[in-house]
Amino acid sequence: MNDRKAVVIGVGPSQGLGAALARRFAREGLKVYVAGRTPQKLEQIAMEIRAAGGQAIPIATDATVEGEVISLFDSVSGDPGELDIVVCNVDSNQRAPLLETSGDMFRQLWLQNAYAGFLVGREAARIMTRQRHGTLFFTGASASLRARPPFTAFAAAKSALRALAQGMAREFGPQGIHVVHVIIDGVINGERSRNAFTEFVAQKGADGLLDLDAIADTYWLLHKQQRSAWTHELDLRPFKEPF
Known part of the structure; x- marks a missing residue:
């Protein structure tokens, strides 16, 4: 029986980053x-x-609800084996000029984007600190x-997530936990972008968008890094982007 485990939270459609990561880790023999x-997508x-x-074990979880995140990790820790990887891939974005941004939207x-990262990161760290190893990713x-x-409200939330990742890396890195913040600096070639930005996707052409499997490969390579030379933050973008 396999005794290595991974958690990917923020899994949506089959052609999405969460699903691509789950498939990649499963190919390496981890129970995901x-x-x-x-639930249907999971x-x-x-x-x-x-x-x-x-x-693979699907577990419906709202990452913004503390009790549900705790329950998820209780289920994971209740199974045999050690937790190698946790990915917080939870993401939400809304377009609005600041004067049209309501308090509810900002919250x-x-x-x-931020509070969910805190909940997932905290519960992952509870398990990984006992093991003295593990990789924790924030997308x-x-x-x-x-x-x-x-997108100012979105940026405020994503900046908070980055600060969380930095703090956790400094606190838990010396305890053997590899905390990684991966910046997706571009549009992912997935179901969401193809449905929402059809013309933009067509204009970008071949290799103009971030490939799902290529991103997943990078996450795996980061997980396999030797601890004397860990990467904390990495940005990924298509070669056509002028930065």
Whole structure:
């Protein structure tokens, strides 16, 4: 029986980053806990992983609800084996000039992008500090580094997530936990972008968007790094982007 585990929270459609990460880790022999808000999507990903010979357990979880995040990690720790990888891939974005940004919108973006990261990171650290090892990933965005209208509220939340990752890396790195903040500096070639930005996707052409499997490969390489030369922050973008 496999005794290595991974948790990917923020899994949506099959052609999305969460699903690509789950499939990548499963190919390496890890039992993957696939977590997100939509049970049907989670079961679909789990079925794909099992069909390819991997192990996957879908667990419906709202990452902004403390009790649900705690329950998720209780389930994970209750199974045999050690927790190698946790990815907080929770993400939400809304477009609005600041004067059109309601308090509820700002709060919701903070909950989904920053508070969820805190909950996931804290519960992952509870397990990993006992093991004295593990990799904790936070998926960031261009907005983690710079705020531009009409996405100022989103940038405020993603910047908070980056600060959380920095603090956790300094606190838990010496305890053997590799904390990584991956900045997705571009548009991912997935279901969400193809549905929402059809013309933009077409204009970018071949290799103009971030490839899902290529991103997942990078996460795995970061996990396998030797601890004398860990990467804390890495940005990924298509070669066509002029920065």
